[in-house]
Amino acid sequence: MSLTRRSLLIILAIALLAIVGQWGPAEFGVLWRYPAALLLIGLTLEGLRLRLNPIQLSLQLPAKMELGRDESIQLTIHNPHQHNIQLMTQSRFAEALYGDESVHVWSLAAIKSKSKTFSIVPAILGETVIAVIHHRSLGYLKLAWWSNVYRPQDKVCTHVQSLQHSDTTPGQLLSGERYTQNLTNSGDSLLALRDYQVGDPLRSIDWKATARRQQTTVRIFAREQELDIMLIIDAGRSSRLQAGTLPRLGHYVNIAARLAQMASLQGDRTGLMSFASHCLNMVPLGNSAQAVRAIRTQLDKLLPQCDDFNPLAAALEAQRLLQRRSLVIFLCELEQHEAARQLASACKLLAPKHQAIVASLIDADITDLEKQTCTDRLDPYRRYAAMEYTRSQRSTALHLQRLGTEVVLGTPQQLDHLVIRCYNTLRDRQRI
CATH class of the missing domain: 3.40.50.410 (von Willebrand factor, type A domain)
Structure with missing residues (x-):
């Protein structure tokens, strides 16, 4: 929790009242207690309200990530309260990831959700937790910022890159x-035809023979290249x-x-x-x-x-x-x-x-x-x-x-x- 400027001004007023009560008439000596009690009650209500009805965060992750390639993650925040809220978030990515760790300010309407997309770059192979998200929200009385941490448990696996x-x-x-692709055959002369096997290159398929036999057929040449x-x-x-x-x-x-x-x-x-x-x-x-x-x-x-x-x-x-x-x-x-x-x-x-x-x-x-x-x-x-x-x-x-x-x-x-x-x-x- 960190106090806002409004709370600090109230505390300053309480301190001035306490000084006046110390040096002024006796009936002024207890005046500072009433605004102090109201401030404590307000802070307690703000804290209880956020604890009982917390702000909901969710992180949408890609199914898999490729090493060194930009990936996108989406952070969604839902406001369950009946009033507008202000929120600040900061992501702390794992050591295996590079991303934007600056502070982002959110403004959410009552009972509404909002999403933002962030770009990350995986730097290490293997499974990892994406990030820890620190966030703090302004209480409805605007007396304090209330901090919390969102720790998503989902892990995502980083693999080596593949051809696009x-x-x-x-x-x-x-x-x-x-550039024109060389369409010549890969051997000197046609040796035989056989059924397609897993791993055969597509260029070796004989489409005419495939159409006649109703089964995928490939050419075999006398000298393979x-x-x-x-x-x-x-x-x-x-x-x-x-x-x-x-x-x-x-x-x-x-x-x-x-x-x-x-x-x-x-x-x-x-x-x-x-x-x-x-x-x-x-x-x-x-x-x-x-x-x-x-x-x-x-x-x-x-x-x-x-x-x-x-x-x-x-x-x-x-x-x-x-x-x-x-x-x-x-x-x-x-x-x-x-x-x-x-x-x-x-x-x-x-x-x-x-x-x-x-x-x-x-x-x-x-x-x-x-x-x-x-x-x-x-x-x-x-x-x-x-x-x-x-x-x-x-x-x-x-x-x-x-x-x-x-x-x-x-x-x-x-x-x-x-x-x-x-x-x-x-x-x-x-x-x-």
Whole structure:
């Protein structure tokens, strides 16, 4: 409870009456007691009224949330009283969420409800309680603000991102350039027809044969062109570093989940390995819906470790698992000298047989610091450190490109689309 200006003025008047009674005639000595008693009675009535007939709050949550993607929640407040009320609310979101925690002022008519929509961004995978909502309402006598806390018990689960409809359109694949999908078959000659099985790409369906047989039929070609993709995710301690609203690992798992889904739609087989100093989990190659679900399940459970990422061990494990030429995608950092040296050795190891892609994040804060005007005596040193950081990253990327490795660098907002575009480009040009 906190007193309003009206109550404070009444208390001031009571104090003045008490002073007058202390120094004035004896009959004035008890006058201050009457307004004090009325004030206490008014505060008691306000408190009892709000306790017996509390204001009702409800929070409407999404069925599920996707990591790093804006989600909306709706807060509804119902006024059960016969008079208008004023209300202030402030949300305290869980550590796994980013959202607006400013104070919001509400004005509700008698026996009416009002709703507001808030935007939140999930930053950590897993189940979480959305928020604790602190609210205080003005009593009907306007003597005090009465505080309370609304603690919703419902939990919502955050998953890795999935492809949206617009992500598979031609404009997204080649950044607005004109693009015509290659409609040629994926083999040299037609070998046979068979019944459709779960996981078969839609492009392999023979619609004429399906219409004749009244059963979904797919074409089998003599030489299949399906691609094997192994995703290797850095889950070492550097993946804890923040990059925008998410840690690096959050961006890595989103890219891996969306790329696996797109590859499955193309008919390609995708596998997953998450590494720190050793292999944390592995999903074998597959192109069915079950394989994509298995990858997403492992990504939902992935947590950063306390040891460093070992790309050389990851490359050895990938070379052991992959039986034919494949696309190996590293989602990792390029900044640290030791990590870059091991990554170069891993790419050399894979180069004779496989095509490697290294995707890494560019820290936008460091890029801005590099361009910032110096206004403080320490700013030149900060700017020089940022330039050295950027130079080291570009030098490592250039060295990897000389080894035949495709390097994709981008900000947290760009990297996802850049990796998918690189995959589509290599696939369309049959570079793998």
